[in-house]
Amino acid sequence: MQAGMVIWTDGRVIAPGEAVVTATDHGLTVGDGVFETCAVLRGQAFALTRHLRRLHRSAVGLGLPAPDEDQIRAGVRAVLGVAGDGAGRVRVTVTGGPGPMGSNRATVGEGRPTVIVAAAPATRPVRARVARVRWVRNERSAVAGLKTTSYAENVVALAAASAKGADEAILANTRGDLCEGTGSNVVVEAGGALVTPALSSGCLAGITRELLLEWAPDAGIVVREAGPGELLLAALDDVLAGRAHLAVTSSTREVEPVCWLDGSDVAVGPVSLQAQAMFRARAEDDIDP
Numbered sequence: 339m340q341a342g343m344v345i346w347t348d349g350r351v352i353a354p355g356e357a358v359v360t361a362t363d364h365g366l367t368v369g370d371g372v373f374e375t376c377a378v379l380r381g382q383a384f385a386l387t388r389h390l391r392r393l394h395r396s397a398v399g400l401g402l403p404a405p406d407e408d409q410i411r412a413g414v415r416a417v418l419g420v421a422g423d424g425a426g427r428v429r430v431t432v433t434g435g436p437g438p439m440g441s442n443r444a445t446v447g448e449g450r451p452t453v454i455v456a457a458a459p460a461t462r463p464v465r466a467r468v469a470r471v472r473w474v475r476n477e478r479s480a481v482a483g484l485k486t487t488s489y490a491e492n493v494v495a496l497a498a499a500s501a502k503g504a505d506e507a508i509l510a511n512t513r514g515d516l517c518e519g520t521g522s523n524v525v526v527e528a529g530g531a532l533v534t535p536a537l538s539s540g541c542l543a544g545i546t547r548e549l550l551l552e553w554a555p556d557a558g559i560v561v562r563e564a565g566p567g568e569l570l571l572a573a574l575d576d577v578l579a580g581r582a583h584l585a586v587t588s589s590t591r592e593v594e595p596v597c598w599l600d601g602s603d604v605a606v607g608p609v610s611l612q613a614q615a616m617f618r619a620r621a622e623d624d625i626d627p
Contacts, residue, residue: 342421342424342425342458342459343456343457343458344417344420344421344425344456344457344458345358345417345454345455345456346413346416346417346454346455346456347413347452347453347454347455348453349409349412350416351416351417351420358454359433359452359454360436362436362437362438362439363433363434363435363436363437363452364433364434364435364436364437364443364444365431365433365434365435365452365487366433367437367439368440368441368488369486369487369488369489369490370400370402370433370434370437370441370443370487370488371400371402371431371432371433371434371452371486371487372393372396372397372400372402372431372432372484372485372486372487373393373429373430373431373432373485373486373487374389374390374392374393374429374430374485375389375427375428375429375430375589375590376389376414376427376428376429376430376589377426377427377460377589377590377592377621378418378425378426378427378428378457378460379621379622379625380622380625381418381422381423381425382418382625382626383414383418383428384589384621384625384626385545385549385589385625385626385627386411386414386626387626388545388548388549388626388627389430389545389589390405390407390410390411390430392485392543392545393405393410393430393432393485394407395484396484396485396486397432399481399483399484400481400484400486401443402432402433402434402451403451405430405432405451405453406453409453410430410432410453410455413430413453413455414428414430414455416455417455417456417457418457420457421457421458424459425457425458425459425460426458426459426460426461426462426590427457427458427459427460427589427590428455428456428457428458429455429456429457429458430453430454430455431452431453431454431455431456431487432451432452432453432454433451433452433487434449434451434452435449435450435451435452436449436452437449460590462590462592463505463590463591463594464594465594465595465596465597465598465606466505466506466585466586466591466594466595466596466597466598467503467504467505467506467596467597467598467599468499468504468505468506468507468508468519468584468586468596468598468599468600469498469499469502469503469504469506469507469508469599469600469601470507470508470509470510470571470574470600471495471498471499471507471508471509472498473491473494473495473509474509474510474511474512474517475509475510475511475512475517475518475539475540475541476511476512476540477511477512477513477515477517477538477539477540478512478540479540482540483537483540483541483542483543484542485542492507492520492521495507495509495520496520496521499520502600502601503598503601504598506519506520506521506522506586507519507520508524508571508574510570510571511539511540514570514571514572515535515539515564515567515569515570515571516535516539516564516569516570516571516573516574517535517539517540517541517571518535518539518540518541518542519586519588521588522544522586522587522588522591522594523535523541523542523544523546523547523586523587523588524541524584524585524586524587525547525550525561525584525585525586525587525593525610525613526569526573526574526576526577526582526583526584527582527583527584527585527607527609527610528573528576528581528582528583530560530609531560531561531562531609532550532554532559532560532561532562532585532609532610532613533561533562533563533564533568533569534547534550534551534561534562534563534564534587535563535564535569536563536564536565536566537563538566539564544587544588544589545589546587546588546589546591546592546593546617547587549617549620549621549627550587550593550613550617551563553616553617553620554613554616557612557613557616559609559612559613559616560609561613574599574600577596577599577604578599578600578602578604580604580605582607583595583596583604583605583606583607583609583610584596584599584604584607584610585607585610585613585614592614592617592618592621593610593613593614593616593617593618594614595607595610595611595614596610
């Protein structure tokens with residue numbers, strides 16, 4: 339277990355080293371589960387209501403029962419109460435629960451979902467180092483846009499990027515559009531504006547991405563979704579050439595300008611820096627926007 343981690347499940351905080359799930363849990367055997375990760379600010383889970391809303395969408399999209407929001411909120415309060423100032427993030431995981439040793443789920447009414455809430459330390463990154471990888475997102479996948487625990491392809495892609503010296507991998511979709519990172523959304527800065535791939539690209543509807551689109555106009559920052567065919571993976575060539583800039587967004591990264599791409603240092607964009615400062619200030623001011 340990670341140092342400083344606190345885990346809650348089945349209505350209680352468990353002891354370190356205590357068993358959490360059965361070996362036949364569908365989240366373990368076939369990745370049949372959904373999850374959310376929230377940043378922790380001032381001892382509270384940031385944007386928890388939005389995260390729980392997306393958790394519901396992901397669960398329903400995967401065919402799982404709708405999660406019990408009150409139960410999860412109780413778990414979040416419990417782990418943060420124990421973790422105190424040491425918590426930097428909190429993760430909620432909901433799986434199909436015990437099931438057959440295959441892709442079929444347990445008969446309706448025979449099993450119940452597994453719900454786990456964990457708090458752990460986290461650092462607040464400042465700059466990102468990213469690399470393109472050769473694999474793609476399938477925007478027509480059955481789980482496109484859902485935040486599931488089936489993360490194997492992200493593990494492989496991130497390992498490949500890490501081997502190059504990056505801390506995030508950037509993927510296209512099957513059409514060659516710029517899509518997303520393994521755990522982040524991407525934003526290209528060009529012409530004084532920030533442009534992020536549309537959800538039709540297959541990217542996740544990130545909470546930070548969502549808030550950036552909502553909050554930016556009040557700060558005089560132009561942020562918009564890309565039109566069809568507008569934002570290709572090749573747009574990153576403009577970043578390498580200095581004609582554009584790049585940032586990534588996620589709950590733990592917030593808005594993080596990219597300073598290194600595919601083995602080369604790149605300039606950080608002024609609008610990306612402005613967006614980073616704006617987001618941090620707004621997040622500190624409103625814990626559950």
